[in-house]
Amino acid sequence: MIQDIEPRIFNNAFKNKKAEPHDLFLAYDGDTVLVREDKEKLWYPSFADFKEEYPELPDESQFLFSIDDINYYLVEKKGLDTVPGWSYVTTNRFRTELKYWRSFAGVVGWQLNRWYENHRFCSRCSKELVHSQKERMLYCKACGFQVYPVISPCVIVGVYNGDKLLLTKYAGRAYRRFALIAGFAEIGETLEQTVHREVQEEVGLKVKNLQFYKSQPWPFTDTLLVGIFAELDGEDTITIQEDELSLAVWVPREDIPPAESNISLTSEMMEAFRKGLV
Numbered sequence: 001m002i003q004d005i006e007p008r009i010f011n012n013a014f015k016n017k018k019a020e021p022h023d024l025f026l027a028y029d030g031d032t033v034l035v036r037e038d039k040e041k042l043w044y045p046s047f048a049d050f051k052e053e054y055p056e057l058p059d060e061s062q063f064l065f066s067i068d069d070i071n072y073y074l075v076e077k078k079g080l081d082t083v084p085g086w087s088y089v090t091t092n093r094f095r096t097e098l099k100y101w102r103s104f105a106g107v108v109g110w111q112l113n114r115w116y117e118n119h120r121f122c123s124r125c126s127k128e129l130v131h132s133q134k135e136r137m138l139y140c141k142a143c144g145f146q147v148y149p150v151i152s153p154c155v156i157v158g159v160y161n162g163d164k165l166l167l168t169k170y171a172g173r174a175y176r177r178f179a180l181i182a183g184f185a186e187i188g189e190t191l192e193q194t195v196h197r198e199v200q201e202e203v204g205l206k207v208k209n210l211q212f213y214k215s216q217p218w219p220f221t222d223t224l225l226v227g228i229f230a231e232l233d234g235e236d237t238i239t240i241q242e243d244e245l246s247l248a249v250w251v252p253r254e255d256i257p258p259a260e261s262n263i264s265l266t267s268e269m270m271e272a273f274r275k276g277l278v
């Protein structure tokens, strides 16, 4: 999965540290990221690469995280593709970059960039927010309001009936491959209750024997995915919720299409069932 970057180590501990020339930075403009593309790999800029044209960038940057001994910073300045060799490419490239440490760094940075961009002012008293020097937190000097990065928990449910897995396709989305039942936890709900509610709502089925599989940070949508397998309980007739799904079918293990990519928990869960691992 995209976060599996071993033997490299992702460390998101906050550092109050000024950027050095050899440190890397991530710069976004909407759904694009500044990179140099070479041999189908994404390369991120260092401050040294931009020293001549933009000497002020280290002072305007925000520490994000490190991978091994490489520090990553966020630069909010736009229009940096004036420097030869560098261009903004779609963040969908994070889904196809095969070196996961590159795509994971890029997508985590993108989530943090959205968080910083979307929290300029206090939502309680409307004064400007300032950056904490101790942790990844924004706060309001006027009223004391504090803002931390938002992560929304979401379940991915592999519903099975003997040797068949329930596969779905979403309605009205660009993503056309098979998926599993998925949905956000509501306020006041346990993840187990989310599973029962989402399965009931999306396909009209009951489930039992919930088993935690794995979890996955999914920075594309600010979510923490929780993968759970659940056994059908009783009647197997599917009633699909048409505004959510265009298709939901029971697929025998041997007919499940092999995964085209293994960046997501959903594809890993389908693959694990297909191979008889669960």
Ligand SMILES: [Zn+2]
Binding pocket: 122, 123, 124, 125, 126, 127, 140, 141, 142, 143, 144, 145
């Ligand atoms: Zn305030």
